[in-house]
Amino acid sequence: MTRKEFAAFIAPCVVLTATLLVAPVIYTVYLSFHHLSFGGHPQFVGWTNYQVLLGDDQVRGALIFTLAFVLLSLPVHTILGLALALMLERVGDRLRGLLISAYAMPFIVTPVVGTLVFSWLFKDFWGIVPYLLDKVNVHILWFAQPWAAQTMVILWGIWWTFGFNVMVLYAGLQTLPDDHVRAAVVDGASYWQRLRYIILPHLMPFVLLISLFNVIDGFRVFDSIWVMTKGGPGTATESIGYLTYRVSFVLRQLGKGSALAVLSIVGTFLLISPLLVARFRGQERD
Amino acid sequence: MKNLNARAALTDKVVIVPLLLLFALIGSLPFIYLVAISIKTPVDAFAMPPSLLFQPTFASYLQLLHDGQFGQYLWNSVVVTGAVVLISTIIGALGGYGLARYGGLSSFTLLTVVLVLYSLPRSAVLVPFYQLSQASGMYDTRVLLILVMVAVNQPFTVWIFEGFFREIPRQLEQAAMIDGCNRLQAFIRVVLPVAGPGLATTAIFSLLFAYNEFLLPVILAGPESSTMPVLVADYAGSSDLRHWPLFAAAAVAVALPLIIVMITCQKFIVRGLVSGAVKG
Numbered sequence: 001m002t003r004k005e006f007a008a009f010i011a012p013c014v015v016l017t018a019t020l021l022v023a024p025v026i027y028t029v030y031l032s033f034h035h036l037s038f039g040g041h042p043q044f045v046g047w048t049n050y051q052v053l054l055g056d057d058q059v060r061g062a063l064i065f066t067l068a069f070v071l072l073s074l075p076v077h078t079i080l081g082l083a084l085a086l087m088l089e090r091v092g093d094r095l096r097g098l099l100i101s102a103y104a105m106p107f108i109v110t111p112v113v114g115t116l117v118f119s120w121l122f123k124d125f126w127g128i129v130p131y132l133l134d135k136v137n138v139h140i141l142w143f144a145q146p147w148a149a150q151t152m153v154i155l156w157g158i159w160w161t162f163g164f165n166v167m168v169l170y171a172g173l174q175t176l177p178d179d180h181v182r183a184a185v186v187d188g189a190s191y192w193q194r195l196r197y198i199i200l201p202h203l204m205p206f207v208l209l210i211s212l213f214n215v216i217d218g219f220r221v222f223d224s225i226w227v228m229t230k231g232g233p234g235t236a237t238e239s240i241g242y243l244t245y246r247v248s249f250v251l252r253q254l255g256k257g258s259a260l261a262v263l264s265i266v267g268t269f270l271l272i273s274p275l276l277v278a279r280f281r282g283q284e285r286d
Numbered sequence: 287m288k289n290l291n292a293r294a295a296l297t298d299k300v301v302i303v304p305l306l307l308l309f310a311l312i313g314s315l316p317f318i319y320l321v322a323i324s325i326k327t328p329v330d331a332f333a334m335p336p337s338l339l340f341q342p343t344f345a346s347y348l349q350l351l352h353d354g355q356f357g358q359y360l361w362n363s364v365v366v367t368g369a370v371v372l373i374s375t376i377i378g379a380l381g382g383y384g385l386a387r388y389g390g391l392s393s394f395t396l397l398t399v400v401l402v403l404y405s406l407p408r409s410a411v412l413v414p415f416y417q418l419s420q421a422s423g424m425y426d427t428r429v430l431l432i433l434v435m436v437a438v439n440q441p442f443t444v445w446i447f448e449g450f451f452r453e454i455p456r457q458l459e460q461a462a463m464i465d466g467c468n469r470l471q472a473f474i475r476v477v478l479p480v481a482g483p484g485l486a487t488t489a490i491f492s493l494l495f496a497y498n499e500f501l502l503p504v505i506l507a508g509p510e511s512s513t514m515p516v517l518v519a520d521y522a523g524s525s526d527l528r529h530w531p532l533f534a535a536a537a538v539a540v541a542l543p544l545i546i547v548m549i550t551c552q553k554f555i556v557r558g559l560v561s562g563a564v565k566g
Contacts, residue, residue, distance in 0.1 A: 003388075006384050012381065016377060017403065028411070084305075087306055091306065102309075108545070110498040111515075112515040114317075116518060216405040222501050262410070265405075265406060272401065
């Protein structure tokens with residue numbers, strides 16, 4: 001393909017991305033150095049927004065909760081996804097198709113809908129979870145106690161994601177060359193040895209990929225917080241994404257909100273860079 | 287050996303299948319509960335423990351049908367999702383094909399660029415779009431929502447297409463070009479017809495994105511152009527428990543098309559996810 005043809009083919013998506021995605025981000029960076037409220041004119045304030053944000057307890061609280069949300073659930077749904085994907089190999093095609101659909105439901109169905117039901121399950125007085133816990137004499141007000149609300153949101157995160165991980169890892173297992181496994185069986189390798197030396201190494205790129213998506217999607221979690229807790233009680237379950245929304249569109253401090261958006265870009269990048277490096281190394285080896 | 291196989295079969299029945307089923311229930315029971323509430327009367331919906339035997343009623347669904355707001359939001363969802371799927375797929379196919387054939391970028395570079403763009407929080411583009419749309423009078427129009435969603439969705443579609451086109455042999459379009467087609471003609475007449483699965487995968491992911499997106503319409507759309515997730519979220523904000531069956535009916539109406547898509551198109555979804563991981 002000539003350079004000219006290449007330019008013609010990618011022109012529509014480059015123009016679109018540049019004008020509607022990159023340009024707004026640059027403007028957001030510009031705004032982050034200004035003071036601006038709705039209807040006003042931006043006034044240059046230098047690094048003030050960043051200084052204020054970095055010293056702010058609410059920002060620190062949101063950052064800690066967001067990191068907890070991402071990092072506590074990541075190992076759980078990764079291992080769960082892996083275990084279920086491995087077990088799926090042992091059942092028939094028909095049942096497997098149904099099972100995968102059931103696992104993926106929380107991920108495929110509109111997050112707003114999934115969270116709505118999930119929060120109903122935990123509702124004080126009317127929900128099934130408090131009802132069942134009452135039976136064993138455990139009384140938790142899921143929306144009033146900070147740790148309980150935080151736990152509920154993290155549980156939601158695991159419920160939301162594990163099916164996605166099953167789908168990708170199961171598909172990854174299908175790409176494992178048959179002869180490798182057969183050779184190992186002939187050599188007398190046990191299932192655990194095969195898992196350790198053949199299956200898991202083969203799945204590594206898939207695990208890295210789902211982790212990348214899980215971290216990115218987890219770090220910007222917003223919909224579910226809005227529907228379940230609105231960041232409450234107090235600001236216990238406020239994520240960075242939710243706080244940014246609140247600063248920009250509820251408190252209407254656009255400059256500060258923009259600075260927070262820029263900080264979350266930096267934060268996401270710091271979180272995914274080790275995964276990207278690992279993936280790059282993996283490719284070098286191949 | 288036979289003994290071992292018999293033992294494996296027993297483990298499958300006693301341990302593996304029940305575990306698999308347990309998590310299938312964890313994934314799907316909340317949605318079944320949702321359907322159950324939607325066909326209960328408010329009194330039954332409150333009952334705790336949940337009443338298993340009840341007189342089903344479709345009153346809530348009938349109520350939705352006569353709710354003008356629901357109709358409006360549903361129509362907005364259909365138009366916005368349809369347009370985003372169509373535009374994203376066309377632009378993504380062109381870009382993905384160009385990248386796959388030019389080969390000037392390593393796939394790792396591409397992945398990095400795509401992930402950086404993909405990982406941008408919505409809030410990084412919301413304020414500019416909000417201001418611009420207020421100033422230009424585009425606020426609360428479906429066109430605005432479509433433009434922003436296509437832009438946000440673009441990196442991902444290009445990336446998926448690139449993987450699919452790379453698997454299609456170059457000889458195919460080279461033969462067509464020797465026969466006198468130009469590059470674009472060869473692409474449309476020869477390459478696209480064999481890229482069906484790639485088109486399906488990208489279309490499905492674009493559909494999931496546009497149909498499920500909440501933050502963009504909640505900020506950039508008002509009563510004229512808002513899509514269904516905004517309606518469901520409004521419902522969720524209400525603390526009036528008497529309306530649970532109605533809210534549940536609306537939520538089921540939103541979820542049902544997706545569940546049908548997933549069951550019928552599962553292999554395209556899985557394939558799309560996996561092509562990204564394989565190609566590196």
